[in-house]
Amino acid sequence: MKCQKCTKAATMHITEVLPGDRFEELHLCEDCAQKVLFEVPKPLKSGSVSGEESDEFTPAKSACSSCGIKFVEFRNSGRLGCPNDYTEFRDELLPLLENIHGEIRHAGKTPRRSPKARAANGELLQLRKQLQVAVTREAYEEAARIRDRIRQLETS
Amino acid sequence: MNPDNLVQTTGEWLRATGPESDVVVSTRIRLARNHAAYPFTNRASPHQKAEIEAIVREKVAQVDSDRPLHFINISKLGQLDRQFLVERQLISRELANAEGPRAVVVDDREAVSIMVNEEDHLRLQVMRSGLALDEAWQDIDSVDDRIEQVFDYAFSDEFGYLTACPTNVGTGMRASVMLHLPALVLTKQIEKVFRALQKINLVVRGLYGEGSRASGDFYQISNQVTLGKSESAALTEIREVNRQIIEYERQARTLIIKETRQAIQDRVARALGTLQSATMMTSEETMELLSSVRLGVNVGLVTGLPITLVNELFLHTQPAHLQKLMGTQLDGEERNAARARYLRTRLKEAGPNPN
Numbered sequence: 042m043k044c045q046k047c048t049k050a051a052t053m054h055i056t057e058v059l060p061g062d063r064f065e066e067l068h069l070c071e072d073c074a075q076k077v078l079f080e081v082p083k084p085l086k087s088g089s090v091s092g093e094e095s096d097e098f099t100p101a102k103s104a105c106s107s108c109g110i111k112f113v114e115f116r117n118s119g120r121l122g123c124p125n126d127y128t129e130f131r132d133e134l135l136p137l138l139e140n141i142h143g144e145i146r147h148a149g150k151t152p153r154r155s156p157k158a159r160a161a162n163g164e165l166l167q168l169r170k171q172l173q174v175a176v177t178r179e180a181y182e183e184a185a186r187i188r189d190r191i192r193q194l195e196t197s
Numbered sequence: 198m199n200p201d202n203l204v205q206t207t208g209e210w211l212r213a214t215g216p217e218s219d220v221v222v223s224t225r226i227r228l229a230r231n232h233a234a235y236p237f238t239n240r241a242s243p244h245q246k247a248e249i250e251a252i253v254r255e256k257v258a259q260v261d262s263d264r265p266l267h268f269i270n271i272s273k274l275g276q277l278d279r280q281f282l283v284e285r286q287l288i289s290r291e292l293a294n295a296e297g298p299r300a301v302v303v304d305d306r307e308a309v310s311i312m313v314n315e316e317d318h319l320r321l322q323v324m325r326s327g328l329a330l331d332e333a334w335q336d337i338d339s340v341d342d343r344i345e346q347v348f349d350y351a352f353s354d355e356f357g358y359l360t361a362c363p364t365n366v367g368t369g370m371r372a373s374v375m376l377h378l379p380a381l382v383l384t385k386q387i388e389k390v391f392r393a394l395q396k397i398n399l400v401v402r403g404l405y406g407e408g409s410r411a412s413g414d415f416y417q418i419s420n421q422v423t424l425g426k427s428e429s430a431a432l433t434e435i436r437e438v439n440r441q442i443i444e445y446e447r448q449a450r451t452l453i454i455k456e457t458r459q460a461i462q463d464r465v466a467r468a469l470g471t472l473q474s475a476t477m478m479t480s481e482e483t484m485e486l487l488s489s490v491r492l493g494v495n496v497g498l499v500t501g502l503p504i505t506l507v508n509e510l511f512l513h514t515q516p517a518h519l520q521k522l523m524g525t526q527l528d529g530e531e532r533n534a535a536r537a538r539y540l541r542t543r544l545k546e547a548g549p550n551p552n
């Protein structure tokens with residue numbers, strides 16, 4: 042298993058107990074574990090019975106509008122769900138990229154054919170997701186409509 | 198194409214014809230690419246993976262007019278054939294063991310391969326014999342340009358080529374050089390070399406089995422950073438480091454011949470003798486002995502044995518290759534007997550002599 046914060050192997054497995062019977066599992070390498078363990082502890086939320094939940098351990102609760110992945114899921118698996126995640130989770134990804142590469146901006150080859158020419162790609166990603174949902178719901182008429190739209194965009 | 202057609206041959210990367218081939222076995226560059234309008238492989242439905250596969254089969258496989266590309270459907274292959282392609286370095290272990298629609302596209306010389314539906318939709322790979330980073334880059338760059346015309350790449354100006362794992366984003370390029378470093382291992386300098394490499398963000402791996410101890414004294418050195426550094430800058434770094442390591446290995450070879458000639462002579466002669474006469478041979482022992490023989494050939498302690506043949510024996514004695522060559526499935530013990538028999542026969546044909 043890989044460390045959730047960098048690319049090294051995870052050797053420390055930490056279960057963080059959060060208020061309200063919740064807990065979070067962390068799988069980290071030695072270095073990152075040190076950082077996490079010796080961070081200044083966050084003030085305990087005493088008497089948080091109001092049902093108000095802390096966001097601290099799960100930034101970006103919202104899911105990607107194209108593929109539906111949540112940032113937490115990415116952190117657990119180490120794999121993003123679709124190209125759109127780089128836009129959707131940009132703020133969360135930047136520190137991670139800086140950590141891995143020491144840089145945050147591409148400096149290499151660019152496709153000769155400008156990808157902007159294919160603005161339809163974003164819509165296609167979303168349509169494919171909708172198609173999947175429609176098929177699982179057995180809403181075949183809707184699925185057929187979505188499929189036609191996909192074909193139309195692909196050939197345009 | 199049927200993998201059986203490849204059994205009798207050796208891939209481009211093992212020909213031992215490239216520059217510095219006394220130390221460098223091969224150069225490999227791979228590019229990670231994804232389609233902009235599909236979720237990454239791990240989030241793609243089987244149907245979507247099949248669509249990606251179809252684009253590759255119908256369009257990508259046709260892009261190279263200079264050399265015919267063959268499409269191999271991995272999900273239709275048996276376990277032995279998949280393992281065989283892994284041993285030839287045409288596909289990764291991950292792709293071999295994955296599920297769902299997946300494929301590889303290969304040219305006749307096995308210099309180009311394109312994995313489909315691995316961690317990324319496409320993993321383009323070019324292999325060259327010896328140290329040939331520039332040539333490999335020119336090759337893969339032009340293959341990449343041609344694929345781009347029929348496959349909409351996921352690319353952003355800010356992050357470059359977008360990949361499923363952020364460790365590959367940017368250039369998506371991993372350049373690896375495979376080195377044979379027996380003298381650095383014998384003189385126990387190898388650890389020192391690797392500690393120095395880790396400081397400059399290069400990764401070292403063994404030949405077969407990631408992360409495990411390198412067998413046969415083969416080591417792969419690759420770049421790690423893909424974002425914020427151009428392909429040519431990354432290649433220059435790797436090239437310079439490799440030049441140094443090649444120099445160290447050659448110095449170590451000269452040193453052991455000068456100072457411990459008899460011991461090395463004995464080691465090489467015993468290795469050759471065992472390979473020529475043993476009746477049971479494990480894969481590990483074969484790698485170890487062949488490594489000594491390869492060193493012997495390179496320092497002139499063995500004559501009449503071409504390096505190409507030694508390279509070929511490394512590959513052909515791997516489990517799946519051996520079974521394909523014998524034309525039958527073999528269990529562990531049977532393989533050890535067949536391996537020993539195969540080595541005896543091939544070495545007898547060549548008739549090498551220890552000096």
